[in-house]
Amino acid sequence: MISITVASILVLLPQDRVALGSELIVLNLVSAALLPGRLALYQFRNRVGLGLHAPVLAVTLYFLATAGAASLIAGWGGGMYLITAAYLLFMFLATYNAYVLMLPQGEPPKA
Numbered sequence: 001m002i003s004i005t006v007a008s009i010l011v012l013l014p015q016d017r018v019a020l021g022s023e024l025i026v027l028n029l030v031s032a033a034l035l036p037g038r039l040a041l042y043q044f045r046n047r048v049g050l051g052l053h054a055p056v057l058a059v060t061l062y063f064l065a066t067a068g069a070a071s072l073i074a075g076w077g078g079g080m081y082l083i084t085a086a087y088l089l090f091m092f093l094a095t096y097n098a099y100v101l102m103l104p105q106g107e108p109p110k111a
Contacts, residue, residue, distance in 0.1 A: 001094060003031040004087050007065075011080075021073035024083065025066050032062035057093070061086045 010023050036058035068082025078085075 001090075003027060003062075004090055007083070007087065011083075017075070018073050021069045024069035024072070028062045028066040028069065032059050032066075036062070054093075054097075058090075061089055 006027055007024060010020060010027070013020075036055040039055045065083045065086035068078050068080065068084075068086065071077030071082065072079040
């Protein structure tokens with residue numbers, strides 16, 4: 001969610017599309033490498049039994065936003081639409097994860 005806030009600030013600043021695209025590429029690649037990339041790599045290497053779907057999906061969405069930033073620099077393609085789609089999916093997944101965490105996790109077995 002912090003990367004979405006930083007990206008929103010970058011988009012709202014008046015600047016050239018090449019500068020914006022460059023900043024968004026750096027932001028998305030750094031964000032993908034920091035938490036979800038390291039977590040997915042750790043889970044893949046150690047087979048800890050946790051689901052690999054969430055970190056892989058997060059890295060994929062960061063790469064989608066990076067592709068949008070690259071097309072913003074190139075001047076063709078999805079541009080801001082790809083970035084918007086990736087960040088909207090991030091916000092939906094954050095809400096969904098919060099909802100899942102609030103659900104009861106099962107009843108303890110009765111002895």
